[in-house]
Amino acid sequence: MDWALPPNYSTFGVQIDQLFWIIFVITGIAFVLVEAGLILFIVKYRSRTGHKAYYTHGSNKLEIIWTVVPALVFVVLGVYSAGLWADIKNPSNMPEGAIEFEVRAKQFEWNIVYPGPDEILGTGDDFEVLNQFHFPAGEPVIVYLEAEDVIHSFFIPELRVKQDAVPGMRIPVWFDATQTGEFEIACAELCGLGHYRMEAAVTVHERADFDAWQASRALAQ
Ligand SMILES: [Cu+2]
Incomplete structure (x- = not known):
């Protein structure tokens, strides 16, 4: 897929690219879900005569879910990439x-x-x-x-x-x-x-x- 990344000529490039694609897919899914929700809400709750605004104080359950899930994803990605990062960046591993x-x-x-x-x-x-x-x-x-x-x-x-x-x-x-x-x-x-x-x-x-x-x-x- 040379439209996305240049050819790899590095010994550690395969692992870097793997990490790149994992992050790309995760952030891509999040992007599509968030944008779809945004468009849905813009259309569904647009201003219409005869419709009164409904006030809500939010949902603790939802907020916990959308805080904990991304936090877990970040931690998993961090742990998953730590070894490769150390191999490439840590001066004592040169x-x-x-x-x-x-x-x-x-x-x-x-x-x-x-x-x-x-x-x-x-x-x-x-x-x-x-x-x-x-x-x-x-x-x-x-x-x-x-x-x-x-x-x-x-x-x-x-x-x-x-x-x-x-x-x-x-x-x-x-x-x-x-x-x-x-x-x-x-x-x-x-x-x-x-x-x-x-x-x-x-x-x-x-x-x-x-x-x-x-x-x-x-x-x-
Ligand atoms: Cu420069």
């Missing part, structure tokens, strides 16, 4: 041996810091590329997200990753791309007048191609 990058967001560009051929950030062979994010497929990637001015949001739809970049914070984000391809980082937080053009090209390589690309860029610096 995969080991991941290749690490630093991504600095600012109005209106993405500055990608590469670890260089030694694959260690903060060493002499690191280099920066503006608005071009290359990484290998089939292995975990950790991005340390920073923001230099206002809040931005790092969003790669095909990898099912979305995380705010907040000034003063260094936030780890991880993902594991299941296949190679060309995607896009979009800023998903309205961050100023140039927000619409805050995008970067994402290239997911085979490991060998990524090594070659990174070696050539490191040499060029």
